[in-house]
Amino acid sequence: MYGNDVIDPNEPLNAAETADYDAAAEHDDQRDGRDAVGDDFDALLAADQRIEPRDAMPDDYRETLIRQIAQHAHSEIIGMQPEGNWITRAPSLRRKAILIAKVQDEAGHGLYLYSAAETLGIDRQELLERLHDGKQKYSSIFNYPTLTWADCGAIGWLVDGAAIMNQVPLCRCSYGPYARAMVRVCKEESFHQRQGFEILWNLMRGTESQKAMAQDAADRWWWPALAMFGPPDTGEAAKGGHTEQSMAWGIKRFSNDDLRQKFVDMMVPQAEKLGIVLPDPELRWNDERGHWDFGEIDWDEFWQVLRGDGPCNAERIEHRRRAHDEGAWVREAANAYAAKQATREREQQQQKESAA
Amino acid sequence: MSGATTPSTGAGAPSEPAQGERSWPLWEVFVRGKRGLSHVHVGSLHAPDAELALRNARDVYTRRQEGVSIWVVKADDVTASSPSEKDSFFDPAGDKIYRHPTFYDVPEDVEYL
Numbered sequence: 001m002y003g004n005d006v007i008d009p010n011e012p013l014n015a016a017e018t019a020d021y022d023a024a025a026e027h028d029d030q031r032d033g034r035d036a037v038g039d040d041f042d043a044l045l046a047a048d049q050r051i052e053p054r055d056a057m058p059d060d061y062r063e064t065l066i067r068q069i070a071q072h073a074h075s076e077i078i079g080m081q082p083e084g085n086w087i088t089r090a091p092s093l094r095r096k097a098i099l100i101a102k103v104q105d106e107a108g109h110g111l112y113l114y115s116a117a118e119t120l121g122i123d124r125q126e127l128l129e130r131l132h133d134g135k136q137k138y139s140s141i142f143n144y145p146t147l148t149w150a151d152c153g154a155i156g157w158l159v160d161g162a163a164i165m166n167q168v169p170l171c172r173c174s175y176g177p178y179a180r181a182m183v184r185v186c187k188e189e190s191f192h193q194r195q196g197f198e199i200l201w202n203l204m205r206g207t208e209s210q211k212a213m214a215q216d217a218a219d220r221w222w223w224p225a226l227a228m229f230g231p232p233d234t235g236e237a238a239k240g241g242h243t244e245q246s247m248a249w250g251i252k253r254f255s256n257d258d259l260r261q262k263f264v265d266m267m268v269p270q271a272e273k274l275g276i277v278l279p280d281p282e283l284r285w286n287d288e289r290g291h292w293d294f295g296e297i298d299w300d301e302f303w304q305v306l307r308g309d310g311p312c313n314a315e316r317i318e319h320r321r322r323a324h325d326e327g328a329w330v331r332e333a334a335n336a337y338a339a340k341q342a343t344r345e346r347e348q349q350q351q352k353e354s355a356a
Numbered sequence: 357m358s359g360a361t362t363p364s365t366g367a368g369a370p371s372e373p374a375q376g377e378r379s380w381p382l383w384e385v386f387v388r389g390k391r392g393l394s395h396v397h398v399g400s401l402h403a404p405d406a407e408l409a410l411r412n413a414r415d416v417y418t419r420r421q422e423g424v425s426i427w428v429v430k431a432d433d434v435t436a437s438s439p440s441e442k443d444s445f446f447d448p449a450g451d452k453i454y455r456h457p458t459f460y461d462v463p464e465d466v467e468y469l
Contacts, residue, residue: 054439101419108416115400118382124402125379181399188420331404338405 045250050176053119061249064242065175066120067136068251073113074131074138078316080106082146083155091149098195099152105188112181119177132321140302141224143310150203150210150217156196158218158225158267164189165263166229174250197270204275211275218271219279226294227302229260264292382431383409385416387423395427403428 041057044050051057080103087103090096114124130136141159146152167189170182203214233243234257246252254262264283271278282295304310380402386395398417403409409428418426437445453459462469 052439054436056439104415104419108419111401111416112399118400123379334404334408338408341405341407 045174048174048250050179051174052176060245061251062120064246064249065178065251066117066122068246069113069117069120069178070122070127070130070136071138073110073117073127074136075142076106076110076113078131078138078142078320081316081319082142082144082312083152085146086149086152089149090152095199102156102192102195105192109185109188112184113178116175116177116181128324132317132324134308134317137306138316139228140305140310141228142316143305143312144220144224145311147220148213148217150200150213151221153196153199153203153214154217154221156192156194157200157270158196158221159228160189160192160196161267162225162228162263164193165259165266169253169259172250172253197274200274200276214274215276218276222279223297226260226263226297227299229263230256231299231302232257234258261291264294268292380404383413383428384431384434385409385413386427386429387413387417388425389422390424395425398422400431406430 041051041055041061044055051061083099084103087096087099090099114127117127118124127136131138141162146155164186167182167186171179171186173179173182200214200218203210231241233241234255243252243255247255268278268283280295282293284293286293305313308314381404382400383403383406384400385398387398388395401409401412401416403412406428410426413426413428417423449455
């Protein structure tokens with residue numbers, strides 16, 4: 001996935017579109033990157049130029065990117081499951097069609113990202129094996145269950161909202177193929193977040209039990225959504241983490257804590273509009289900081305889920321493996337067909353040649 | 357169908373094949389956004405043959421009417437200039453600034469020039 005020129009840069013992206021995104025889009029438009037900058041990795045980074053697949057790059061940079069892009073890709077395809085769970089039970093044909101389109105988008109996002117990872121010299125098959133063997137991780141958020149229909153709303157609104165907040169800065173990532181994949185992903189995510197908001201909006205204007213269902217979903221997804229930004233990485237907590245190196249490499253543009261704060265600031269007014277009470281008694285506006293203060297995240301739970309002890313970890317990988325195995329016959333059939341066609345073409349070619 | 361299950365071409369396979377299933381060849385995808393525009397590279401995908409590459413490209417890259425025409429090209433069939441030879445390769449154009457219209461000194465009060 002190296003290109004995004006088909007996307008009209010003048011079209012608004014989504015709620016998280018900010019000056020940062022505009023800067024990324026502008027960066028893509030620049031045509032004068034050839035001036036005055038050498039081909040040296042450090043010089044390119046210093047000039048805020050993109051690194052492209054065949055450029056020389058440090059091994060650590062390559063490895064870090066492969067790990068991050070792979071985890072991101074895994075998160076997209078594992079992320080198909082929680083909502084896929086509701087396709088057969090969506091409350092209307094309209095909702096069902098939307099949900100199918102959304103889950104299909106997640107598969108597409110996985111593909112863009114696996115393609116970006118492959119430009120670094122790794123095979124997609126190898127990455128899938130690492131996922132299936134538990135050697136590589138995916139976002140912890142997908143290890144929580146979708147218990148009610150309202151969870152589909154909460155996922156779109158909160159989880160996709162947090163994902164957008166994380167992903168928009170990645171549109172400016174120093175590695176070209178990753179950045180371009182993210183522009184495309186962000187564009188498509190805006191529909192995901194809006195449809196989630198709409199589900200909750202409708203429920204909140206429904207019966208008492210529908211309102212309760214929406215509130216319950218928000219109660220369960222709020223804290224895991226905040227944890228999606230990763231552990232604290234500013235101040236004392238920054239020491240020994242990956243953040244500093246990733247920032248120096250231009251892979252990461254904001255700290256986890258900064259992004260989390262931006263997310264909270266964006267979501268509080270939206271929750272008020274919905275009539276949903278966010279499950280944090282410590283949530284209050286801080287006039288001095290100009291931001292919303294919020295309570296402590298349960299990092300023990302985060303690490304526990306990441307290690308594999310979440311409600312759905314085993315189920316997600318089991319399902320993923322089964323889907324892959326049960327699809328084997330489709331791949332075999334495609335191979336057989338391709339082989340037959342190739343043989344036929346060769347024979348026709350030979351006939352033509354011998355006739356001539 | 358033992359023989360038939362291997363991919364028809366190993367052209368796109370990496371030098372060290374992943375254990376188990378082998379990856380399909382890689383195809384580069386080019387999309388014409390609308391009439392009057394060139395095909396532009398939008399990404400890549402794996403597929404066993406050109407026909408499936410085209411269908412998958414439609415599903416992956418034009419789900420929102422982003423295109424009116426698609427090309428797929430096997431990645432191995434693309435010959436690319438080398439980044440390490442970039443300087444010597446593109447240098448010849450470097451000292452020929454007279455190819456740009458701004459090179460020329462002309463009076464300011466001449467219209468349509």
